[in-house]
Amino acid sequence: MKKLMIAIALILPVLAMGQNVNQEYTYRGLIRASSSFATGNMPKADLKNVYISGDLEYYINGNISIRSESYLFLNSLNNPDSPLLQNHQLFSGASYHFRPDKLLDLYVGFQPGIAYSQTSLPQLEPTDPSMSEATLNPLISGMVGVNYFATKLFHLFINTRYVSGKHLSNAPTPLSLNEFRITFGLGINFRAVKR
Amino acid sequence: MKGFHFLHNKHPRHCVICYNYPLIHLLLWHRLYFHQSVTIMKASLLAAIMLLPFAVSAQKERGKPNSGMLELGMRTTTSLFTDAGSPGTGFGGQFRLKFGKRLNTEWYADYITTDIGGIAHRKDAHIGWSVMFYPLNDEKVKGALNPYLVAGHCFDYTKVSENANPDNMGERWSSAMQVGLGTHYNLTDQFDVSLAAQYMSHLGNDMHADVHSHGGEPAEVHIEDHGHAGVEGHILVTLSLNVKVADLW
Numbered sequence: 146m147k148k149l150m151i152a153i154a155l156i157l158p159v160l161a162m163g164q165n166v167n168q169e170y171t172y173r174g175l176i177r178a179s180s181s182f183a184t185g186n187m188p189k190a191d192l193k194n195v196y197i198s199g200d201l202e203y204y205i206n207g208n209i210s211i212r213s214e215s216y217l218f219l220n221s222l223n224n225p226d227s228p229l230l231q232n233h234q235l236f237s238g239a240s241y242h243f244r245p246d247k248l249l250d251l252y253v254g255f256q257p258g259i260a261y262s263q264t265s266l267p268q269l270e271p272t273d274p275s276m277s278e279a280t281l282n283p284l285i286s287g288m289v290g291v292n293y294f295a296t297k298l299f300h301l302f303i304n305t306r307y308v309s310g311k312h313l314s315n316a317p318t319p320l321s322l323n324e325f326r327i328t329f330g331l332g333i334n335f336r337a338v339k340r
Numbered sequence: 341m342k343g344f345h346f347l348h349n350k351h352p353r354h355c356v357i358c359y360n361y362p363l364i365h366l367l368l369w370h371r372l373y374f375h376q377s378v379t380i381m382k383a384s385l386l387a388a389i390m391l392l393p394f395a396v397s398a399q400k401e402r403g404k405p406n407s408g409m410l411e412l413g414m415r416t417t418t419s420l421f422t423d424a425g426s427p428g429t430g431f432g433g434q435f436r437l438k439f440g441k442r443l444n445t446e447w448y449a450d451y452i453t454t455d456i457g458g459i460a461h462r463k464d465a466h467i468g469w470s471v472m473f474y475p476l477n478d479e480k481v482k483g484a485l486n487p488y489l490v491a492g493h494c495f496d497y498t499k500v501s502e503n504a505n506p507d508n509m510g511e512r513w514s515s516a517m518q519v520g521l522g523t524h525y526n527l528t529d530q531f532d533v534s535l536a537a538q539y540m541s542h543l544g545n546d547m548h549a550d551v552h553s554h555g556g557e558p559a560e561v562h563i564e565d566h567g568h569a570g571v572e573g574h575i576l577v578t579l580s581l582n583v584k585v586a587d588l589w
Contacts, residue, residue, distance in 0.1 A: 209531045211583060237414045237433075239581040241527065255581065257416035259431045259451075278506075282453055283431035285416050310429060313453050313461035317504040 170294040171245040174339070175204040177292065179302055179332030183216060189321035193223040194232065198328050200304075203337070207245030212254060213237045216326075228320060230276055231263040234308070236286055250292040250300075258284040262312040264320050277316040284310035284322065294334065303329040408589035409480075411436040413534075413582030419452050419464070422574040425551070428454030428462065434580065436472075437588070444472040444488070457551035460502045460561040468494020470518065470538075480532065480584075486524040490536055493517055498542075500549045500563050510565035514544020518576065530584045541573040548572065 183198040200214040216234040221227035238256030263279035290304035310322040417430035432450025439445060447469045454462040470492025477486055494516050501509035522536025545565060553559040 205530055205583060206528055209528050211581075239531065239533075239583075255579075257414050257431045280453075281451065283416070283429045283451060285429060311453070311455055313455055313463075313503075315501075315503055315506045318458055319455050319461070319503070 169207055169245045170248055171204050171207045171210070171242050171250050172336075173204060173206045174337045175210075175334060176337045177202040177204070177210075177300065177332055177334040179330060181328050181330030183326050183328040185308075185324040185326035187229075187321065187324045189323055190229065191224070192221045192227055192229055194221050194229065194324070195219045196234075196326075202240070204242075208242050210240045210242065210252075211238070212240055212256065214256065214258075226265075228264045229262070230265055231261060231279055232312075232322065233261045234284060235259055236284070238286075240288070248294050250294060252290055252292070254288045254290075256286045256288065258286050258308070258310075260284050260310055260312070260322055262314075262320075262322065264312055264314065264316050266316055277312075277314040280312065280314045282310050282312055282322065284308050292332070292334075298333060298335060300332050300334050301330075302332050303327070407438055407440055408587050409436075409438040409584055410586045410588055411532075411582045411584050413580045415448065415450060415578050415580035417450050417452055417579075418577045419454060420575040420577060422454055422462070425457060426455050428452045428464070430464075430576075432466075434582075436582065442474045442478050444474070444478075446470045446472060446490070446492070448494075456500070456549050456561065457559055459504070459551065459559055460500065460508075460549055460563070462498065462500045462549065465497045466494045466516070466540075467496075468492055468516070468518075472522070480524065480526050480529065482526055482528050484526045486526070486532075488522050488524070488536075489520075490522055490538060491517075491519040494540075496542065498547060500547065502561050502563070508561070508563060510547050510563045512545050512547050512565065514542050516540050516542045516544075520576075522578075524582075532582050534578075534580045534582060536578045536580075538576050538578070539573055540576050546572050 178201045180199040183196040185194045185196065187194065196216040196218055198214065198216050200212060202210045202212040204210040214236040218232040221229055236256035236258035238254060240252045240254035242250055242252045244251065260282045261279060262282055264277045266274055266277055268275055286306055286308045288304055288306040290302060293301040295301060306326045308322060308324045308326060312320040312322055412435050413433065415432045415434055417432060419428035419430065422428060430450045430452030432448060434446050434448035436444055436446045449467040452464040456462055470490045472488045472490045474486055474488050477484060480486060496516050497513055499509065499511040518538040518540040520536055520538030522534055524532040524534045526532045547565045550562045550564065551559050552562065
């Protein structure tokens with residue numbers, strides 16, 4: 146009897162979700178936001194980076210959302226002498242959501258962005274500067290991801306993104322900022338306008 | 341107080357709302373909806389005034405569809421066929437304001453960086469505007485393509501510098517003209533993706549960088565800033581995402 150009660154308690158939320166057959170999970174006026182850690186791999190520079198990420202998304206209808214995202218560069222994990230000193234990034238663009246009527250919100254997106262980046266410089270002489278000037282460098286980014294709207298207020302998300310760009314400064318050679326990046330975590334979602 | 345009651349024949353003391361809140365009584369909705377003694381003539385006059393904006397709006401729908409539409413957007417720009425050799429990448433934004441049935445305007449700013457042979461780089465900043473003309477279809481509805489001709493003008497700042505020797509640099513302020521073709525693809529009634537290719541011709545001093553390499557020696561860059569005016573150009577391919585935010589008139 147006790148086991149049966151536990152089983153019912155576990156199944157109940159699933160049944161409750163099953164009742165929302167015709168519900169739309171992404172709709173006009175939905176706001177979604179999240180903050181998490183992101184890890185990235187720069188294949189050309191052979192760097193594995195860690196960022197704090199944050200994003201804010203507004204759905205202009207069930208299929209289209211506008212979205213801004215920021216990444217605060219923390220460090221490169223695999224190389225203590227990483228040439229990358231700063232690589233903070235901002236993106237803004239839009240996403241296309243395939244199935245507004247599904248709990249699992251699969252989307253693709255495109256976001257232009259900009260990086261505030263700085264690299265270390267080889268010091269041939271002690272008087273030489275140890276770091277390049279920090280510069281703004283445009284980026285292009287595409288992303289694929291999924292949100293799982295588990296409850297009315299919260300969702301789980303996984304976002305993968307490819308970033309393309311180049312750090313151009315007074316460093317003798319440019320550093321490629323091309324990076325494959327993944328973020329996941331828990332986000333918040335709420336309705337901003339009445340239907 | 342009595343003067344406030346020209347739309348109905350109740351004295352304020354007979355009306356709880358008017359008696360206690362004379363300012364609320366001034367509001368039209370109270371007069372119209374809470375008192376049944378409004379004369380038909382005055383109500384008709386009021387209705388006519390209230391319906392006037394809809395009538396004007398209806399005329400606009402027939403004459404100038406989408407005129408007054410304000411859009412906001414983000415853009416990414418690729419600069420091709422520059423003297424730097426490799427394409428540049430840019431980031432920017434724009435707003436659009438539609439002035440007529442087939443006439444739209446775009447006001448933009450962007451920032452483009454270009455690698456020059458791995459030893460120098462170029463920065464371009466543009467701020468300008470363009471006129472867009474829709475020869476075929478200007479209806480911005482879901483699924484529609486709106487091809488357009490575009491021409492405009494901008495002010496720009498260019499800086500070219502050698503990476504390892506920033507003192508070897510040149511910069512200039514100039515203006516430029518651009519002309520090209522593009523199309524919107526309306527993913528929804530409120531949102532479009534636009535792709536445009538424009539030739540931009542700079543009208544200021546001619547400035548460019550030449551990379552030379554002789555045999556096995558390291559490449560050198562010569563940044564030439566000619567004092568005379570020249571015509572230097574490049575192609576800009578712009579992909580932008582735009583949202584309708586308001587209908588201004």
